[in-house]
Amino acid sequence: MVARRLTTPKAKGSGAAAKSRRRDEPNGKRKGAGGGDGPSPSDREAAKVADDVNIQLRNAGFPETAISSWWRLLIDKDANKTPRRIWDSGDYDTLWVIVNKTLQQKPAYRAALEKVTSMHFAERLAASQEVQDRLLGFKR
């Protein structure tokens, strides 16, 4: 399965690959579904683009956590979409514009990624029993 190679975004039922399938195939039914025909050309294109983007960002020094955040980050006012939504829509030209801006304005994007990642996990920190136990009086 092509999507398995992707680090982010995960190609699920709502992802680009699935949408491409729905666009390409009447009644939303995939040709050869269950028949082991392999990925469609649109699946392969989406997977390649996602992989290429991840490689570019990784080579620029962004760690995996930052790359995950980048896919969901709303930062480019001109595009007015998150990289994830652009990827979902199949608008790869716009996606590469955002990638290039990210690489050209690395400090700004690094700071934004830091903030968005901290916010995302902070919202869920209360679920950590281990941290809660420490808050209840256990000190190092």
Added chain:
Amino acid sequence: MSSDGADWWLAKWQASDHPSVQQVATMRAWLDRLNNDPRQEPSQLASREHPHKQDELRLTWIIDTEAFVVHALDQDDQPRVLYIGQTIPPGMEVEPP
């Protein structure tokens, strides 16, 4: 480093995740600023529901260190470091953003 718990967690992080010298220096610099600016960015408030008054809890992810920091602030805004690690704190069952 004067934040309560910071030294212990810094040593544990170094032993567990083997950060580079530069990453350790970056982490030290961030932790050293905690006493003067206990809510410095990119730390974010973690909202919690609890029947009794609790210490303020904040989480930070510092891109240059690739590590998460969790710290609490008591009523006097004194920071207490609860966690430093490359992965999210144990017990958090969340998908990456």
